[in-house]
Amino acid sequence: MNRRHTAPMPTELRHFMRAGQHPSRSVACPHCGAHEHKPCRVPSSGRTLAATHPARRTTWAETTACCPHCQVDPGTPCHTDGIPLPDVHARRYLEAEEMAA
Template sequence: MTARRYTAPMPDELRHRLRAGQHPARAVPCPHCQAHAHRPCQLRKSGRPLPQPHQQRIAAWAQLTACCPDCQVTPTVPCRTPQGWPLPDHAVHARRYQEAEDTAP
């Protein structure tokens, strides 16, 4: 007879520390390839996993986690032009990427 092993759910803080070698953008789903959070991005036709996340996923992560020093918007709010319109194609200012990387766990 085989003994059963029960496992407890892992706290999010511990999970992030164990995945320290991965890009922090993997904490959010990928809008390009629809990869789930904490899963690698993949090619849409072949399904082959990619070593780095798609640029759209990195932009979504930066938008979700960091304030933008250029346009002064809070996290989750898209970056804006000087006239107040959202940037095209959900783009993110370069300084917001830097801010997200500086505050990443």
């Protein structure tokens, strides 16, 4: 038997090779608990969703992009006058989308 041994694909390339999936699937979903690269699901029924939860998109934008509005680094929540926001600024979403493209 001849077995092919291939090197694992680097994570940076894997994200770009997953056609048709939103880049926010690269982080775990805080709403439904879906793991990285797995689809979101309805917690009560377990039904998988075509789109990701807004909380997952927020987490993804927060972990991958700097916010041009409040000037915070990736991983730091957006804020207004020092008070953390429950969501991120719209400009941070745009910044994350540009980085993913």
